[in-house]
Amino acid sequence: xxxxxxxxxxxxxxxxxxxxxxxxxxxxxxxxxxxxxxxxxxxxxxxxxxxxxxxxxxxxxxxxxxxxxxxxxxxxxxxxxxxxxxxxxxxxxxxxxxxxxxxxxxxxxxxxxxxxxxxxxxxxxxxxxxxxxxxxxxxxxxxxxxxxxxxxxxxxxxxxxxxxxxxxxxxxxxxxxxxxxxxxxxxxxxxxxxxxxxxxxxxxxxxxxxxxxxxxxxxxxxxxxxxxxxxxxxxxxxxxxxxxxxxxxxxxxxxxxxxxx
Amino acid sequence: xxxxxxxxxxxxxxxxxxxxxxxxxxxxxxxxxxxxxxxxxxxxxxxxxxxxxxxxxxxxxxxxxxxxxxxxxxxxxxxxxxxxxxxxxxxxxxxxxxxxxxxxxxxxxxxxxxxxxxxxxxxxxxxxxxxxxxxxxxxxxxxxxxxxxxxxxxxxxxxxxxxxxxxxxxxxxxxxxxxxxxxxxxxxxxxxxxxxxxxxxxxxxxxxxxxxxxxxxxxxxxxxxxxxxxxxxxxxxxxxxxxxxxxxxxxxxxxxxxxxxxxxxxxxxxxxxxxxxxxxxxxxxxxxxxxxxxxxxxxxxxxxxxxxxxxxxxxxxxxxxxxxxxxxxxxxxxxxxxxxxxxxxxxxxxxxxxxxxxxxxxxxxxxxxxxxxxxxxxxxxxxxxxxxxxxxxxxxxxxxxxxxxxxxxxxxxxxx
Ligand code: SF4
Ligand code: SF4
Numbered sequence: 027x028x029x030x031x032x033x034x035x036x037x038x039x040x041x042x043x044x045x046x047x048x049x050x051x052x053x054x055x056x057x058x059x060x061x062x063x064x065x066x067x068x069x070x071x072x073x074x075x076x077x078x079x080x081x082x083x084x085x086x087x088x089x090x091x092x093x094x095x096x097x098x099x100x101x102x103x104x105x106x107x108x109x110x111x112x113x114x115x116x117x118x119x120x121x122x123x124x125x126x127x128x129x130x131x132x133x134x135x136x137x138x139x140x141x142x143x144x145x146x147x148x149x150x151x152x153x154x155x156x157x158x159x160x161x162x163x164x165x166x167x168x169x170x171x172x173x174x175x176x177x178x179x180x181x182x183x184x185x186x187x188x189x190x191x192x193x194x195x196x197x198x199x200x201x202x203x204x205x206x207x208x209x210x211x212x213x214x215x216x217x218x219x220x221x222x223x224x225x226x227x228x229x230x231x232x233x234x235x236x237x238x239x240x241x242x243x244x245x246x247x248x249x250x251x252x253x254x255x256x257x258x259x260x261x262x263x264x265x266x267x268x269x270x271x272x273x274x275x276x277x278x279x280x281x282x283x284x285x286x287x
Numbered sequence: 288x289x290x291x292x293x294x295x296x297x298x299x300x301x302x303x304x305x306x307x308x309x310x311x312x313x314x315x316x317x318x319x320x321x322x323x324x325x326x327x328x329x330x331x332x333x334x335x336x337x338x339x340x341x342x343x344x345x346x347x348x349x350x351x352x353x354x355x356x357x358x359x360x361x362x363x364x365x366x367x368x369x370x371x372x373x374x375x376x377x378x379x380x381x382x383x384x385x386x387x388x389x390x391x392x393x394x395x396x397x398x399x400x401x402x403x404x405x406x407x408x409x410x411x412x413x414x415x416x417x418x419x420x421x422x423x424x425x426x427x428x429x430x431x432x433x434x435x436x437x438x439x440x441x442x443x444x445x446x447x448x449x450x451x452x453x454x455x456x457x458x459x460x461x462x463x464x465x466x467x468x469x470x471x472x473x474x475x476x477x478x479x480x481x482x483x484x485x486x487x488x489x490x491x492x493x494x495x496x497x498x499x500x501x502x503x504x505x506x507x508x509x510x511x512x513x514x515x516x517x518x519x520x521x522x523x524x525x526x527x528x529x530x531x532x533x534x535x536x537x538x539x540x541x542x543x544x545x546x547x548x549x550x551x552x553x554x555x556x557x558x559x560x561x562x563x564x565x566x567x568x569x570x571x572x573x574x575x576x577x578x579x580x581x582x583x584x585x586x587x588x589x590x591x592x593x594x595x596x597x598x599x600x601x602x603x604x605x606x607x608x609x610x611x612x613x614x615x616x617x618x619x620x621x622x623x624x625x626x627x628x629x630x631x632x633x634x635x636x637x638x639x640x641x642x643x644x645x646x647x648x649x650x651x652x653x654x655x656x657x658x659x660x661x662x663x664x665x666x667x668x669x670x671x672x673x674x675x676x677x678x679x680x681x682x683x684x685x686x687x688x689x690x691x692x693x694x695x696x697x698x699x700x701x702x703x
Contacts, residue, residue, distance in 0.1 A: 130641070133637050133638065133640055133641050134638070134641045135634055135637060135638040135641075135651070135652035135653075136638055136641070136642075136644065136645075136648035136649075136651045136652050137651075138651060141651045141652060141653070145653070155326075155328075156329075158324075158328050159328045159329045159330040159331070159340075159386075159389070160330065160331070161386050162385060162386055162387070163384065163385045163386050164385065165384070165385070170384065170385075172386070187322075187324075190315035190316065190322040191315075191320070191321060191322045191386075191423075192320060192384070193316075193317070193318060193319070193320070194318065194319070194320065195320070195384070235381045235382070235385060237291065238290065238291060238294055238378065238381070238382075239382060239385070239387050241291055241294060241295055241298075242294055242298050242342065242382075243331065243333065243339070245294075245295050245298040245299050245302065246298050246301075246302050246333050246339060246343060247302070247333035247334040247335045247337075248302055248303065248335050248337075248542060249335075250542050250543075250558055251335035251336075251337070251540075251542075251558065251560065252334055252335055253334075253335050253336040254334060254336075255336075256332075256335075256336025257332045257333070257334060257335075257336045259336075260329070260332045260336065260338065261329075261331065261332040269331065270385070270387065271331060
C-alpha cells in the first residue's frame with residue numbers, strides 16, 4: 027500500500043533531516059518535498075512540521091552503517107552537503123532503496139537514484155579538493171582568515187585538512203554561499219552560521235606577501251605556451267574571485283573597512 | 288637587491304622546468320607547520336595552463352656551465368641573483384601560511400662548483416625544516432657531479448629528488464653541453480634509487496629511521512631541440528621507470544632560448560606542444576594502463592599520430608582484439624578500450640556484479656561512449672544503429688579530437 031504524501035518542514039540541519047526520516051517511517055508517510063523554516067509553503071500536500079529530536083536522529087544515524095554499509099553511509103552524510111537539486115528528496119529515495127536492499131545498494135551504479143547521488147557527492151569531493159589548493163588566507167593580526175564561495179558545503183571536508191596543515195595557527199574560513207564559518211584553533215573547531223564576515227584592512231607584511239605572490243604568479247607562466255582556455259578548464263573562473271593572484275589592491279578608502287572583491 | 292627583484296629573476300630562471308607536482312607522500316600530525324597529501328595538490332594554474340603547486344625557484348642562476356639549450360648558460364647576458372637561506376625560508380613560510388603553495392621546489396644553476404651549490408641548498412633546506420619547523424613538501428634538484436655524501440644529505444631534507452636527464456640521448460647531450468656527461472647524470476640517479484630502497488628497508492626495521500626522499504625521484508628531458516624519435520624517448524622513459532625506479536618522467540617542449548647553430552632557429556620555431564602532449568598520454572599508458580613502449584611504437588612508425596591519442600591509435604591498429612564484451616572483459620582488457628579510463632573500468636566491474644550492463648546503463652554510471660562505442664558490446668550487441676567501417680572509425684575519432692586541437696596555431700593545444 028502506498029504511504030500518504032506530506033510536505034515536510036524542518037530546520038535545515040542534518041539532525042533535523044534524520045528526524046524527518048525517523049518520523050516518515052514511524053508515521054508511514056511519504057515526504058513529497060522538504061522545506062526549511064525560511065522557505066515559503068507549498069499547499070499541494072498536507073504539511074508536517076518536524077522538530078529536530080537528537081535522540082531520534084541518532085537512532086537513524088546509527089542505522090546507516092549496518093544497514094547501508096560504510097560507503098552508503100558516506101553517500102548520505104556527504105550527500106546532505108551537496109548542491110544537488112532537492113537533495114533531501116534524493117536522499118530519502120536512496121535511503122528507502124538502501125533499507126530495502128542493504129549495503130549492495132552502492133554497487134547498483136546504473137540505478138538513477140544511486141547514480142544521481144554518486145555524481146553529486148563526486149562534485150562535492152572534487153570541489154573540496156580544488157579548494158584545498160585555491161583557498162587563500164590573509165594574516166589578520168596573527169589569525170589566518172579567508173573566504174570562499176563554493177557551490178557545495180565544503181567546510182566540513184576542508185576542516186581536517188587545514189587543521190592538519192596549520193596545527194599551531196588560529197584560522198577562520200568563511201563560506202559566502204552558505205553563510206557559515208569554520209573556526210579552528212589548537213585542535214578545537216566549530217562551523218557556525220554567520221551572516222556577516224569581512225576582512226580587515228591588510229597590514230604591511232600582508233601586502234608585501236600578496237605582492238610577492240602576484241609577481242611569482244605572473245613570472246612563472248611561459249609566454250610561448252600561453253593558453254587561457256586550458257587554465258580555465260583546470261581552474262574555473264568562479265574560483266578566481268577569492269584568489270589573491272587575481273586581485274589588485276585598491277588604495278584604502280578613508281573610512282569604511284575594506285572588503286576584498 | 289630587493290626580494291621582489293630576486294624572486295622575479297629566480298622564478299623566471301626556473302620556469303622552464305616542467306615538474307611542479309607535490310604528490311607521492313602523506314604526512315600529517317606533529318608540530319610546526321605543514322602536511323602533505325599523496326595525491327598532490329594544485330594551488331593555482333598559470334596563464335599557460337600549467338599547474339602551480341610549489342614555489343618553483345632556483346637558488347641561484349649564476350652558472351659555470353654553458354649548456355646551449357638553457358637560458359641560464361654562462362654566456363647568456365642576463366641579470367643574475369642568489370637567495371640567502373633566510374630569504375628563501377621566509378618566503379616559503381609566508382607563501383605556505385597563506386595557502387599559496389604546497390611547498391618548495393628548489394633547483395639551482397651550478398655556482399662555483401656542484402659541491403658548493405649543493406651545500407648552499409642544504410643550508411637553505413635545513414633552516415626551513417629545522418628552525419622554521421616546515422613539514423610541507425620539498426622537491427630538490429640534485430646537482431650532477433656533487434659529492435654523494437652531499438646528495439645524501441639533500442635527500443634527507445627533501446620529499447622528492449630529481450636529476451634532469453636534460454636531453455634524450457648521449458649524443459645530443461655531448462653536442463649541446465660539452466661539460467656534461469650522461470654518466471654524471473646517471474650516477475646520482477642510481478645513488479638516489481639505492482638510497483630510497485635502503486631507507487625503505489630501514490624504516491621497516493627501525494620506525495624512526497630517517498626518511499630519504501620518501502616521495503621518490505623524477506627527471507625531465509627537453510624534447511624537440513634534438514632529433515630523437517618518440518619511440519626513442521618513450522623507450523628511454525620506460526627504462527628509467529624500470530631501471531631507476533623513477534616516480535615520474537617529465538617532458539618539456541623546447542622553447543627557443545638560444546641562437547646556437549646546434550639548435551632549431553629561433554625565428555618561426557613553434558614549441559612542439561602537441562608532441563609533448565602525446566608523450567604525456569603515452570607515459571600515462573605506461574604508468575597506469577599496463578602498456579609497454581614497444582606496443583605503442585615500432586620501427587615502422589617511430590612517431591605518434593598527431594591526429595588521435597596513443598590509445599586510440601593502438602586500438603585502431605589492433606581491431607582484431609575488438610569489440611570486447613563489457614560484461615565479461617577483465618580489468619586490463621577494459622583499460623585498453625579507447626574512452627574507458629581507470630574510473631570507468633572500476634565502475635563497470637562494480638556495477639556488473641548487480642546485473643548485466645546495457646549501453647544506457649553504461650551512460651548512467653558515467654562512461655562516455657563517444658569513443659568507446661566502437662570498441663565494445665553489451666551482452667553481445669553493438670550499440671544499436673552504429674555501423675561504420677574501420678576507416679569511418681578513424682575519421683570519427685579524428686573529428687572528436689578536432690575541437691581540443693583547434694586554435695590559431697596548429698601546435699596550440701587546449702587539452703593539457
Ligand atoms: S594538476 Fe596534475 S600535475 Fe598538477 S598537482 Fe594536480 S595532478 Fe599533479
Ligand atoms: S648547468 Fe644547468 S643552469 Fe647551468 S647552463 Fe647547464 S642546464 Fe643551465
